[in-house]
Amino acid sequence: AQSVAQPEDQVNVAEGNPLTVKCTYSVSGNPYLFWYVQYPNRGLQFLLKYITGDNLVKGSYGFEAEFNKSQTSFHLKKPSALVSDSALYFCAVDSGSARQLTFGSGTQLTVLP
């Protein structure tokens, strides 16, 4: 079985400040981790993924995420938040055996001007 936890339903940050959206996972086998963003009434847009290799993954729109195996975490980060980053962020995990994405409950990010 595989699962994802996003402990924060809501994250507020001021524009220009760094942001972090937290994600922890549980999976048997190798974890393949993904971040998606969802704007209102829109589909899920892929941001980045970790498969193997460098623990720091860089993705779209200046986002990055750090894979930490010992803490089973994959937190999403951005050095300087924009108001346009305000959206719903989903962390997801897949494993070699599952071949299906299991999503976290989502974190609503609000960047305040």
Added chain:
Amino acid sequence: AAGVIQSPRHLIKEKRETATLKCYPIPRHDTVYWYQQGPGQDPQFLISFYEKMQSDKGSIPDRFSAQQFSDYHSELNMSSLELGDSALYFCASSQTSGRATDTQYFGPGTRLTVL
């Protein structure tokens, strides 16, 4: 760049009616996935297809069926609709055999409302 196309974008049905949702994957993508996202919920995996064969099955009700056609488009057929089926239905596609490492690219979704 071409994206996943879903039709219709919105659908309103009565209880006990049937509905068919269509998904056209990104060109050269051979794997299609269906997800259901209820109000305020995270997306839940329903079913996937690779090369026109069912690949994996998730929490898809027996009232639902799906298939992938020779042109790789997929249809999700839903019968005996219930109020609880009201949700956003996403289709996603990926290339190279539906491996767990593949990135799934999502369509805009079909919002189904059952009255």
